[in-house]
Amino acid sequence: MHANRWHRYVSRLWLGGVFLFFYMPLMFLVVFSFNSTRQDSQFTGFSLRWYQALGQDTRLVEGFLLSLNVALLSATLATVLATLAAYALIRFGAFKGRSLFNAMLSSPLVMPEVIIGLSLLLLFVGMERWVGWPGRGATTIVLGHALLGMAYATVVIQSRLKEMDRSIEEAALDLGCRPYQVFFLVTLPNISQALVAAWLLTFTLSFDDVVISEFLSGPGVTTLPQVIFSYARRGVNPSIYAAATLLMAVVSLAVVFYGVHTSRKMRREAYRPLD
Amino acid sequence: MRRGRLMVMGVPWFWLLLFFAVPFFILLRISVTDMGEQLNPFAPLVDVQAGHFSLRLKFSHYVSLFLDPDSGWGQTLYIESYLLSLRYAFLTTCLCLFFGYPFAYFLARSPSNIRPLLLLLVMLPFWTSFLLRVYAWKGLLADAGLINNLMLAVGLINEPLQLLYNDVSMLVGMTYVYLPFMVLPLYANLVKLDLRLLEAAQDLGATPWKTFWLVTVPMSRAGIVAGSILVFIPCLGEFVIPSLLGGAENIMIGRVVWDEMFSSNNWPRASALSIVLILGVVIPLAWFNQRLARKVEEESS
Numbered sequence: 001m002h003a004n005r006w007h008r009y010v011s012r013l014w015l016g017g018v019f020l021f022f023y024m025p026l027m028f029l030v031v032f033s034f035n036s037t038r039q040d041s042q043f044t045g046f047s048l049r050w051y052q053a054l055g056q057d058t059r060l061v062e063g064f065l066l067s068l069n070v071a072l073l074s075a076t077l078a079t080v081l082a083t084l085a086a087y088a089l090i091r092f093g094a095f096k097g098r099s100l101f102n103a104m105l106s107s108p109l110v111m112p113e114v115i116i117g118l119s120l121l122l123l124f125v126g127m128e129r130w131v132g133w134p135g136r137g138a139t140t141i142v143l144g145h146a147l148l149g150m151a152y153a154t155v156v157i158q159s160r161l162k163e164m165d166r167s168i169e170e171a172a173l174d175l176g177c178r179p180y181q182v183f184f185l186v187t188l189p190n191i192s193q194a195l196v197a198a199w200l201l202t203f204t205l206s207f208d209d210v211v212i213s214e215f216l217s218g219p220g221v222t223t224l225p226q227v228i229f230s231y232a233r234r235g236v237n238p239s240i241y242a243a244a245t246l247l248m249a250v251v252s253l254a255v256v257f258y259g260v261h262t263s264r265k266m267r268r269e270a271y272r273p274l275d
Numbered sequence: 276m277r278r279g280r281l282m283v284m285g286v287p288w289f290w291l292l293l294f295f296a297v298p299f300f301i302l303l304r305i306s307v308t309d310m311g312e313q314l315n316p317f318a319p320l321v322d323v324q325a326g327h328f329s330l331r332l333k334f335s336h337y338v339s340l341f342l343d344p345d346s347g348w349g350q351t352l353y354i355e356s357y358l359l360s361l362r363y364a365f366l367t368t369c370l371c372l373f374f375g376y377p378f379a380y381f382l383a384r385s386p387s388n389i390r391p392l393l394l395l396l397v398m399l400p401f402w403t404s405f406l407l408r409v410y411a412w413k414g415l416l417a418d419a420g421l422i423n424n425l426m427l428a429v430g431l432i433n434e435p436l437q438l439l440y441n442d443v444s445m446l447v448g449m450t451y452v453y454l455p456f457m458v459l460p461l462y463a464n465l466v467k468l469d470l471r472l473l474e475a476a477q478d479l480g481a482t483p484w485k486t487f488w489l490v491t492v493p494m495s496r497a498g499i500v501a502g503s504i505l506v507f508i509p510c511l512g513e514f515v516i517p518s519l520l521g522g523a524e525n526i527m528i529g530r531v532v533w534d535e536m537f538s539s540n541n542w543p544r545a546s547a548l549s550i551v552l553i554l555g556v557v558i559p560l561a562w563f564n565q566r567l568a569r570k571v572e573e574e575s576s
Contacts, residue, residue: 007483010377010381015378015381018375021374022396022400022451022454024415025411025415026408026411028411028414028415028421029408029411032414040413040417041414041417041420042419081286084283084284084286085291087283088284092280092284101287101291104292105287110508110557110560110564111508111557112508112512112513112529113509113514114512114514114528114532115302115532115552118302119301119302119549121536122302122305122316122542123294123301125316126301126317129317143294147290147294150287183279204402208404208405210406210515211514211529214514214533228404228406228407229406229515232410232519233518240410244403244407247404247407248403251403252399255395255399255402259395
């Protein structure tokens with residue numbers, strides 16, 4: 001009994017301590033985004049001036065729009081590629097070169113980002129010499145992010161495909177569906193949740209990435225994290241705190257919305273009469 | 276069927292070869308290129324003169340990583356920053372394991388009705404910019420920052436401690452960023468642990484402490500290794516944290532590669548640095564991880 005109570009104390013203390021560690025910087029960002037002066041050690045009074053400054057900062061706004069575009073494109077590209085790759089890995093059995101395929105696919109997961117950035121930069125410089133495409137800029141960033149995102153997306157999609165019931169695909173084939181019809185009408189709808197999860201994951205990876213973008217961006221092309229990175233190296237800029245707070249607000253809202261949606265759905269399903 | 280299969284396979288194959296395999300070979304190729312007078316990183320490797328071929332490979336980029344003409348073998352800045360990076364990666368992994376293991380353990384044992392909420396709270400910071408979270412530590416750890424002020428107020432210290440731009444800020448920043456990468460695989464592993472094993476150990480007279488070390492920890496070996504690798508490797512090449520929270524002497528290998536590439540314009544040396552990192556650390560670790568995963572799989576089946 002004694003050991004049990006002790007266990008509970010330590011458990012709460014440890015969980016609380018680590019959560020405090022996780023959330024302290026976030027709270028700091030929120031609080032100081034409303035500070036009335038540039039100071040980041042003392043709260044001198046409430047103001048919204050940094051939020052006003054945010055809207056007028058064209059570099060931040062342009063960076064945000066570019067990041068949004070890059071993330072949309074690279075997440076879509078990565079998810080499509082990852083779906084094909086995961087399908088090949090799970091459904092095609094032991095094809096020729098499977099282990100090489102698998103190794104190349106998962107390598108970006110264990111490769112320092114600096115090396116991915118550098119080797120892709122060398123490739124793009126080489127390609128530009130030989131075929132004149134692509135010049136460094138938004139395109140190269142999208143390709144780089146898609147390479148990284150594909151590795152993560154494949155893990156997500158692969159695990160869903162593995163547990164999917166194969167017999168419904170076979171049933172569709174027996175009933176006369178062509179293989180591509182089975183893929184689009186049976187397989188894809190069945191793994192749609194994993195596809196959404198993979199897309200969201202790669203979207204955030206891209207939206208957050210700074211290292212690969214730093215290597216692959218060209219003159220005049222800067223994503224939001226790159227703008228923030230250059231501000232951050234120069235010193236304190238509470239506009240960044242304001243940007244962070246807005247971002248957190250959006251994410252929390254999305255999470256709450258998603259949570260309410262899924263719990264409602266689960267409740268609906270729980271009460272559905274058995275058929 | 277045949278054609279569909281070819282298309283499904285062909286697209287990712289082409290993509291991976293073009294954007295993963297080819298860049299690796301270009302990296303290898305440039306690392307042995309003699310740039311010559313024109314400083315051309317794509318200078319030809321093969322010379323054709325008067326009908327016979329000769330190879331023009333230059334390995335001095337590799338040699339110069341390890342040999343300093345003045346102070347001898349192993350005394351270069353490159354070796355220093357490799358060792359520094361390994362040190363930070365190792366210390367961060369230890370810290371993440373120390374704080375993350377009990378955290379994941381208690382998380383896995385928490386009441387199942389609040390567990391999804393707690394997990395969500397672990398992942399939520401992931402969704403806000405990593406850069407901004409690191410940046411916030413700059414304010415928290417400053418001389419007049421919140422942490423120093425708190426410790427002063429409590430009376431723990433009499434004057435502000437230097438917490439920023441040194442080992443403290445580096446390790447805090449890296450642990451902060453990579454702790455979830457340790458917690459999530461550990462949690463996934465610990466939550467599957469068969470509780471009957473723990474009961475059995477206790478019935479056989481083991482103390483809770485002994486049960487923990489002799490049953491729980493060995494059973495979660497795969498999670499420990501997976502988490503450690505997920506923390507260790509990205510830490511090794513970390514680029515953002517040292518430039519925001521590190522001091523002038525905290526130059527890690529990622530920064531050195533960047534400087535060689537963009538400040539010194541020495542592409543071959545930047546490539547050689549990356550190749551050494553891949554061959555020396557990344558591949559051995561990945562291999563070790565795969566072997567262990569296979570072993571664990573065999574044991575469980």
